[in-house]
Amino acid sequence: MNIFDDLLLNILVLTVPIVLTHIFWLEKPGSLDSYDKYRQVFLIFICTLAAIFCVTHPFFKPIGNHFDLHIIPVLIAFLYGGIRSGLAVSGFILAYVYIMNGPNFVWIVTLLALLIPFIVAFIALSNWKHLTPKVMFPTLLAFISALATFCITLLYRVGSFDTIDRTFLLYGILYCLVHLFTMWLITYLIARIRENITLRQEIQRSEKLNVLSELAASVAHEIRNPMTVARGFMQILSQSQVTEEKKHIYTAMVIEEIDRAQSIITDYLSFAKPEAEKLEPLNLSDLSFKLSNLILPYAAMRGVDVQIDMKSPLVIQANEEKIMQCLLNLSKNGIEAMTNGGALQIIGIKRGPHIILQIKDTGIGMTAEQINRLGTPFYSTKNKSTGLSMMVSYRIIRTLGGLIEVTSEPNQGTCFTISLPAV
Numbered sequence: 001m002n003i004f005d006d007l008l009l010n011i012l013v014l015t016v017p018i019v020l021t022h023i024f025w026l027e028k029p030g031s032l033d034s035y036d037k038y039r040q041v042f043l044i045f046i047c048t049l050a051a052i053f054c055v056t057h058p059f060f061k062p063i064g065n066h067f068d069l070h071i072i073p074v075l076i077a078f079l080y081g082g083i084r085s086g087l088a089v090s091g092f093i094l095a096y097v098y099i100m101n102g103p104n105f106v107w108i109v110t111l112l113a114l115l116i117p118f119i120v121a122f123i124a125l126s127n128w129k130h131l132t133p134k135v136m137f138p139t140l141l142a143f144i145s146a147l148a149t150f151c152i153t154l155l156y157r158v159g160s161f162d163t164i165d166r167t168f169l170l171y172g173i174l175y176c177l178v179h180l181f182t183m184w185l186i187t188y189l190i191a192r193i194r195e196n197i198t199l200r201q202e203i204q205r206s207e208k209l210n211v212l213s214e215l216a217a218s219v220a221h222e223i224r225n226p227m228t229v230a231r232g233f234m235q236i237l238s239q240s241q242v243t244e245e246k247k248h249i250y251t252a253m254v255i256e257e258i259d260r261a262q263s264i265i266t267d268y269l270s271f272a273k274p275e276a277e278k279l280e281p282l283n284l285s286d287l288s289f290k291l292s293n294l295i296l297p298y299a300a301m302r303g304v305d306v307q308i309d310m311k312s313p314l315v316i317q318a319n320e321e322k323i324m325q326c327l328l329n330l331s332k333n334g335i336e337a338m339t340n341g342g343a344l345q346i347i348g349i350k351r352g353p354h355i356i357l358q359i360k361d362t363g364i365g366m367t368a369e370q371i372n373r374l375g376t377p378f379y380s381t382k383n384k385s386t387g388l389s390m391m392v393s394y395r396i397i398r399t400l401g402g403l404i405e406v407t408s409e410p411n412q413g414t415c416f417t418i419s420l421p422a423v
Contacts, residue, residue: 006059010069011182013053017046018076019189043081047073048092055097055108059178067175070108071115071145072182078119079138080190090116114152115145135187142183146176219268226257226264233257281423282320284348284355285312291324291346295331303341306331310348314355315423318400326396329389330359330416337363337414350422357418366408374406 021043051073058068070093078086090112097105122141150172157164233250236242242250288310299306316323327346334344342362349356366374374390397404401421408414 006057007178010054010057010059011178011185014050014069014072014182015186015189017050018073018186019193021046040081040085044077044085044088044092047077047081047085047089051089051093052096055093067171069179069182071149071179072142072186074112074116075119075138075142075145075183076186078123079141083120083123086119087116111149111152115148118148119145135184135191138187139180139184143176143180146179150175219264223261223264226261230254230257230261278319279317280319281315282318282323283312284314284316284323284357285310287320287324287327288346288348291327291331294328295335295344298332299335299344302335302338304335304338305341305343306346307343308346310346311350314348314350316355316400316420317423318420322396323400326393326418327357327359329393333390334359334361334363334414334416337361337365339364342413353422355420355422357420359416359418360413361415362413365410365412365414366406367410371406371408 051070054068054070054073074086074089074093077089094105094109094112097108119141122144154164154172157168230253233254237247237250237254288308292306292308296306331344331346338344338361344362345358345360347358347360374394394404397418397420403419405417405419406414407417
């Protein structure tokens with residue numbers, strides 16, 4: 001039973017650190033095929049500790065020769081860290097045994113001196129990283145190394161005229177099988193980790209490409225519509241029988257459609273790069289007059305009463321153009337949500353270290369599902385909208401270190417609450 005416990009402990013000490021090392025190792029970008037020197041040093045450190053533990057805790061002792069699993073971490077270092085890593089781990093093992101005056105120093109030196117050239121040649125000639133499946137080659141190499149060690153031990157006992165009984169042969173077979181199983185377990189786990197990380201990276205790349213293609217398709221579709229309308233009017237204008245009055249009307253419509261396309265492109269560019277190029281202290285109270293001049297004509301046309309109440313001072317670190325774009329987008333959405341007229345309130349207060357802005361309307365409101373989808377790509381509660389303006393508004397607020405919350409109920413209106421760090 002003690003042999004079994006020692007064996008399980010050896011396998012556990014070998015498997016867990018090495019597998020964890022590869023998990024954190026391969027999590028780094030671009031680390032599936034290249035390893036920097038710091039990760040190589042860490043692998044050498046882990047394999048050295050595991051090998052020293054195996055040397056000091058052999059699991060077969062009753063037969064006169066100590067059989068342990070120190071070959072496994074040496075092979076791991078050679079296979080996954082390169083020849084330098086394997087030689088470094090071997091050197092540390094020899095140095096430890098020599099310093100500790102271990103009785104097996106000469107024996108370990110002999111084994112490593114015979115096995116290392118064989119291991120290096122086997123790895124170099126086989127080009128194992130290109131083999132499929134990659135689990136079988138390290139497993140076979142561990143088994144052959146263990147078998148070679150057992151054969152060397154057997155020859156040594158024959159030369160020393162020591163007895164070779166059935167127990168010795170049984171332990172030798174078990175020694176080889178333990179190496180086979182342990183190496184298979186470690187390399188299988190490493191291979192699965194690599195496959196999972198590769199699969200996850202492929203999924204991430206696919207998601208990015210899907211988002212990019214959807215965004216490009218959406219913008220192209222929205223731009224194509226006004227361009228098609230403008231092209232149609234231009235074809236009509238090219239006809240000689242069009243009156244001057246209709247020419248003015250059609251020309252105005254063409255300009256309107258081109259402005260619409262330009263607005264879509266501006267929203268797209270703002271979404272793609274929302275970061276303000278120039279941040280400076282900005283008092284939101286000073287923007288209330290400018291904001292009212294921009295939205296009052298549009299609100300009056302839709303029968304909406306606008307009330308703006310900004311308690312001074314409301315100083316934040318922001319870009320005037322960006323924050324104004326955000327407030328205009330949210331105000332315009334609130335006005336358009338009140339199809340039969342109503343009231344729009346824009347309130348600004350300072351609450352502790354934050355500036356709170358509230359934009360309230362008495363419009364049609366939204367459901368909880370619609371609120372959760374606000375600010376996501378290509379979603380809008382309006383039929384003829386790309387949703388880019390809301391995406392831009394959300395991203396501007398987050399870029400400035402703020403938060404945006406929405407409370408709404410169907411037919412009860414909506415309230416956008418923006419929280420920004422105060423200066």
